[in-house]
Amino acid sequence: MMLKTITMQWTGDSLILIDQRKLPHVVENVVCKSYEEVAQAIKDMVVRGAPAIGAAAAFGYVLGAKQFSHLKGEHLSKAMQQVHDAIARTRPTAVNLFWALKRMHEKFLAAKDQDFVKALEEEAMKIAREDIETNRSIGRHGQTLLKDGDTILTHCNAGALATVDYGTALGVIRAAVENGKRLRVYVDETRPYLQGARLTAWELVQLGLETILICDNMAGWVMKQGKVNAVIVGADRIAANGDVANKIGTYTLAVLAKRHGVPFYVAAPISTIDLNVKDGSQIPIEERSHKEVTHVGDLRIAAEGVKVYNPAFDVTEHDLVTAIITERGIVRPPYEVNLKRIMGVEP
Numbered sequence: 001m002m003l004k005t006i007t008m009q010w011t012g013d014s015l016i017l018i019d020q021r022k023l024p025h026v027v028e029n030v031v032c033k034s035y036e037e038v039a040q041a042i043k044d045m046v047v048r049g050a051p052a053i054g055a056a057a058a059f060g061y062v063l064g065a066k067q068f069s070h071l072k073g074e075h076l077s078k079a080m081q082q083v084h085d086a087i088a089r090t091r092p093t094a095v096n097l098f099w100a101l102k103r104m105h106e107k108f109l110a111a112k113d114q115d116f117v118k119a120l121e122e123e124a125m126k127i128a129r130e131d132i133e134t135n136r137s138i139g140r141h142g143q144t145l146l147k148d149g150d151t152i153l154t155h156c157n158a159g160a161l162a163t164v165d166y167g168t169a170l171g172v173i174r175a176a177v178e179n180g181k182r183l184r185v186y187v188d189e190t191r192p193y194l195q196g197a198r199l200t201a202w203e204l205v206q207l208g209l210e211t212i213l214i215c216d217n218m219a220g221w222v223m224k225q226g227k228v229n230a231v232i233v234g235a236d237r238i239a240a241n242g243d244v245a246n247k248i249g250t251y252t253l254a255v256l257a258k259r260h261g262v263p264f265y266v267a268a269p270i271s272t273i274d275l276n277v278k279d280g281s282q283i284p285i286e287e288r289s290h291k292e293v294t295h296v297g298d299l300r301i302a303a304e305g306v307k308v309y310n311p312a313f314d315v316t317e318h319d320l321v322t323a324i325i326t327e328r329g330i331v332r333p334p335y336e337v338n339l340k341r342i343m344g345v346e347p
């Protein structure tokens with residue numbers, strides 16, 4: 001079973017990841033041959049983006065199963081719990097990581113007395129292939145919200161590189177263009193990791209879209225000048241009440257969009273919705289290394305001796321979210337009720 005997309009390639013005994021830390025100037029791969037190497041790649045953001053992290057975790061779990069396939073009984077079960085836990089410890093905010101690991105571990109428990117490695121590889125491939133179709137469906141639903149000539153503002157990277165392929169927020173933009181709509185996109189650079197400047201701009205320029213890069217602190221002025229018709233972002237975890245955890249700076253954009261009467265859309269698969277979390281206050285917010293803030297690459301840009309606070313995500317309250325675009329359709333408030341409905345759960 002093989003898979004090859006811009007983000008990742010499954011060869012049967014390794015997961016090859018494009019090294020997103022080095023894009024767009026250097027296109028290099030990281031080859032992971034063990035679950036430990038996949039865990040490290042997620043932690044180091046070689047691969048990043050909620051759905052991409054979930055799929056990488058699934059293939060990492062398969063590599064772990066291959067490493068321990070010689071074990072039996074309790075020894076095997078303990079080893080696979082260790083694989084699950086090692087990958088689960090990598091990053092705390094994107095629920096897709098835990099959703100994928102839970103799906104893989106349940107498949108293992110159901111198949112551990114048979115050819116569980118084959119069953120797990122099939123499950124990981126299903127997760128990956130489902131993600132691509134999910135993103136195309138998000139695009140189909142979301143593009144109905146956009147009209148020819150619109151200008152969109154986006155933040156971070158919720159494109160093909162954040163997923164197995166096609167993208168969520170950028171999937172909506174791609175689908176609109178595929179439907180003949182001419183769009184212009186303002187791209188927030190997205191300090192400090194610069195997913196916007198390095199990844200989203202790279203994806204959109206390659207798609208041939210008019211792409212305008214701005215610093216994050218310019219978004220309000222761009223909106224105040226009436227230049228933005230809609231904001232579209234991805235998500236890492238959506239709480240039961242519709243609160244959205246996403247890249248740091250998303251909350252700022254949502255407040256600005258409200259102030260300027262600009263619709264604020266979140267594009268995400270239902271695997272990003274976490275009904276176990278009542279509201280955004282319960283979503284763990286990852287804090288990353290200080291060097292991400294004090295340096296750009298190896299260049300120190302901050303004075304020696306400063307303290308640093310580097311939350312990688314923030315939470316946008318549900319009342320700032322105009323609609324949530326999923327593969328099953330567009331969800332509008334009241335999210336408490338309509339998120340359960342779109343997931344087929346009795347409100």
Ligand SMILES: CSC[C@H]1O[C@H](OP(=O)(O)O)[C@H](O)[C@@H]1O
Pocket residue numbers: 048049050051155156157158159162163168169195233234235236246247248312
């Ligand atoms: C399609 S979900 C992408 C989502 O993930 C990003 O975070 P990170 O680059 O730290 O993994 C960001 O929050 C994006 O919106």
